[in-house]
Amino acid sequence: MAEVKICGISDADMVKVAAEAGADWVGFVLVSASPRNVLGSGASRFDQITDLMLTAATNNVRSVILLADPEPAILRGVGGAVMPDVFQLHGQESPEFVANLRASLPSSVEVWKAVGVSSREELDDAAHRYRAADRLLIDAKPPEGATRTGGHGAAFDWSILEGWEASKPWLLAGGLTPHNVAGAIKATGASAVDVSSGVERQRGIKDADLVRTFIAAAKSADYEGSHEQAKHMGTMARREGPLRRIWRALRR
Numbered sequence: 001m002a003e004v005k006i007c008g009i010s011d012a013d014m015v016k017v018a019a020e021a022g023a024d025w026v027g028f029v030l031v032s033a034s035p036r037n038v039l040g041s042g043a044s045r046f047d048q049i050t051d052l053m054l055t056a057a058t059n060n061v062r063s064v065i066l067l068a069d070p071e072p073a074i075l076r077g078v079g080g081a082v083m084p085d086v087f088q089l090h091g092q093e094s095p096e097f098v099a100n101l102r103a104s105l106p107s108s109v110e111v112w113k114a115v116g117v118s119s120r121e122e123l124d125d126a127a128h129r130y131r132a133a134d135r136l137l138i139d140a141k142p143p144e145g146a147t148r149t150g151g152h153g154a155a156f157d158w159s160i161l162e163g164w165e166a167s168k169p170w171l172l173a174g175g176l177t178p179h180n181v182a183g184a185i186k187a188t189g190a191s192a193v194d195v196s197s198g199v200e201r202q203r204g205i206k207d208a209d210l211v212r213t214f215i216a217a218a219k220s221a222d223y224e225g226s227h228e229q230a231k232h233m234g235t236m237a238r239r240e241g242p243l244r245r246i247w248r249a250l251r252r
């Protein structure tokens, strides 16, 4: 069964909706140019994100913190109160930055690198350059003149994934909706999918029914992920769970 990430959630009720519907990850965007931004300012900068991560953990869904070219203070601040399950880097981060972040975190916390691609060459190049990442999130390139690098509801040409042999697990992103996600999974063999715009009723506002329909469609799709992906997923599942992380955070 394909895994599902619902990205760009900004309120606790929607975290619960996604968790109850069977989401595997919920994503929180910390990018000021985004309509889904949950990074505050001043002393309460990390309050909302801490609440969202705690809600995710108590509802047994993994949390993904999405950053684009983050300052060190943001990375330290996010990991300060509660550690997320995943850091997703969605900017122009260098391979060295990704490798250093990977090396600085416990193995229970994953580092994902999002890459915007439009050809097989770009995909192969990204997979090689970002080999330190635990997963690639394969997305469309942002439209010309865009002020943010993702979350535009645009798809790329999925045929570039035909016959692609990934050495690590990856997620399919970009322009997915409740209507096209099952076909996308079948066409690409993706073992995990990510959505933001396709489950919104207006830019930045998630719709509970669309979230539920998307998850149901993805979970019931024909899944043809490779043996390699299944093997990696088994390794990930054995890593530390969210409730144990909360317990450790409360003991600090």
Ligand SMILES: O=C(O)c1ccccc1NCC(=O)[C@H](O)[C@H](O)COP(=O)(O)O
Pocket: 007, 008, 027, 029, 031, 034, 035, 036, 066, 068, 090, 139, 148, 149, 150, 151, 152, 153, 154, 155, 173, 174, 175, 176, 194, 195, 196, 197, 198
């Ligand atoms: O969602 C945003 O606003 C955003 C801002 C800056 C960088 C990345 C952003 N989103 C990245 C995501 O993970 C999206 O889920 C992914 O690009 C797919 O988005 P969509 O095509 O809207 O489903």
